[in-house]
Amino acid sequence: MKTITDRERRQALDVLVVGAGPAGLGCALALDAVDDLRFGIVERGTVGETFRHWPTEQRLLTPSFTSNGYGSPDLNSVHPDTSPAYSFETDYLSGVQYAGYLRGVAAAFDLPVLENTAVRSVRRDGGLFLVGTDRGPVPCRNIIWAGGEHHDPRLPELPGAQHLQHSASSAAWQRREGPVVVIGGYESGIDLACHHIADGAEVIVVDGDEPWSEESVADPSVRLSPRTLVRLRGARATGRLTLIGSSARSVTRHAPTPGTEEYVVLLGNGRRVRSATPPVAATGFGPGLGPVTGLFDRRPDGWPLLDEDDCSTTTPGLYLSGPAVRHDARRFCFIYKFRQRFAHIARVIGESLGQDCGGLDHWRDEGMLIDDLDCCGTVCAC
Numbered sequence: 001m002k003t004i005t006d007r008e009r010r011q012a013l014d015v016l017v018v019g020a021g022p023a024g025l026g027c028a029l030a031l032d033a034v035d036d037l038r039f040g041i042v043e044r045g046t047v048g049e050t051f052r053h054w055p056t057e058q059r060l061l062t063p064s065f066t067s068n069g070y071g072s073p074d075l076n077s078v079h080p081d082t083s084p085a086y087s088f089e090t091d092y093l094s095g096v097q098y099a100g101y102l103r104g105v106a107a108a109f110d111l112p113v114l115e116n117t118a119v120r121s122v123r124r125d126g127g128l129f130l131v132g133t134d135r136g137p138v139p140c141r142n143i144i145w146a147g148g149e150h151h152d153p154r155l156p157e158l159p160g161a162q163h164l165q166h167s168a169s170s171a172a173w174q175r176r177e178g179p180v181v182v183i184g185g186y187e188s189g190i191d192l193a194c195h196h197i198a199d200g201a202e203v204i205v206v207d208g209d210e211p212w213s214e215e216s217v218a219d220p221s222v223r224l225s226p227r228t229l230v231r232l233r234g235a236r237a238t239g240r241l242t243l244i245g246s247s248a249r250s251v252t253r254h255a256p257t258p259g260t261e262e263y264v265v266l267l268g269n270g271r272r273v274r275s276a277t278p279p280v281a282a283t284g285f286g287p288g289l290g291p292v293t294g295l296f297d298r299r300p301d302g303w304p305l306l307d308e309d310d311c312s313t314t315t316p317g318l319y320l321s322g323p324a325v326r327h328d329a330r331r332f333c334f335i336y337k338f339r340q341r342f343a344h345i346a347r348v349i350g351e352s353l354g355q356d357c358g359g360l361d362h363w364r365d366e367g368m369l370i371d372d373l374d375c376c377g378t379v380c381a382c
């Protein structure tokens, strides 16, 4: 295997950010606030690639609002001085709008993004990384992996899972005849259900955890968001939505008569639900680590194990940003959560290279920096 040359060592970036979604751009903006850091961003598509491919019906469920200036930046902004609500004059942005916001941010801050360049491999050698990209190797001292989850849809592990359509596929959103069966009742499952109800369909949602039920937990990573609860009430009022608090155990496909199909989902409570089209799995995503999969250890629940600075515990200099970040029971799966770590990662890297990180104080002043993990969690008195 080729070793890193002296020339590559001299040319090495301080940081390579992989991915130009909200996590990658947000980290890059924080790195930009540190003095004299040499960094770059590589993106396999274009800026905001994932959001550009969202089904047109889908909207961000976290609302945008121009609350910046009072220590409370827009929930979907990736820099304290920007607001998607201001840019697009709307509160629940579509994927295309949010991608437009990200493009605007990249341009306004003149971020060094190399588009249409996928990272294929990552190797560590003598304190440096050599990152294999479509345009050749990039040597760097640190990597921030911000590749997102959307390219890593997760189907449930049950017999017949191959018959399911994942909620991230556009097919799951297409109009269909007869009842629609959705496995998974958290955000994307209820979002899909409301979408098909609005189309006039009858919908059955199955989930043993019953995320739709009343509960005391206020954390939106566990409980449905207010917008979804409002939509759910409307969908229930039609009388065409059935919510079943039981998990799917298997899926089978039959052909009752030539040219017809029937899908049968067996539930843990012994009940069977049927549809003429493939059931939809709204069962979430994996961590999407791609070529850095082997460079992270795993938590008992399978998610990447990180130290308190969001760095891999097995590969020094490899940081993770985005919805796959988890510390104990805390899940940083929304933009307003994982953005709290952009400035922290930038500070850790900046200080390790002896740079002045004073520019990051603005992020803390504006409520976009959490470096004490004990302080997060959502408990609302009412």
Ligand SMILES: Cc1cc2nc3c(=O)[nH]c(=O)nc-3n(C[C@H](O)[C@H](O)[C@H](O)COP(=O)(O)OP(=O)(O)OC[C@H]3O[C@@H](n4cnc5c(N)ncnc54)[C@H](O)[C@@H]3O)c2cc1C
Binding pocket: 018, 019, 020, 021, 022, 023, 024, 042, 043, 044, 045, 046, 047, 048, 049, 050, 051, 059, 060, 061, 062, 117, 118, 119, 120, 146, 147, 148, 149, 150, 151, 188, 285, 290, 291, 321, 322, 323, 333, 334, 335, 336
């Ligand atoms: C259906 C859905 C709805 C959601 N709604 C909300 C919401 O309302 N509010 C909220 O806060 N969060 C929401 N989320 C969570 C969402 O995942 C994150 O907010 C956001 O998309 C994650 O940002 P990211 O930058 O980590 O990932 P992405 O936006 O996916 O960006 C990752 C980027 O990395 C690039 N990339 C990946 N691999 C490589 C590679 N090997 N080389 C180069 N580039 C690569 C991709 O092309 C992509 O552009 C939602 C997620 C889903 C799936």
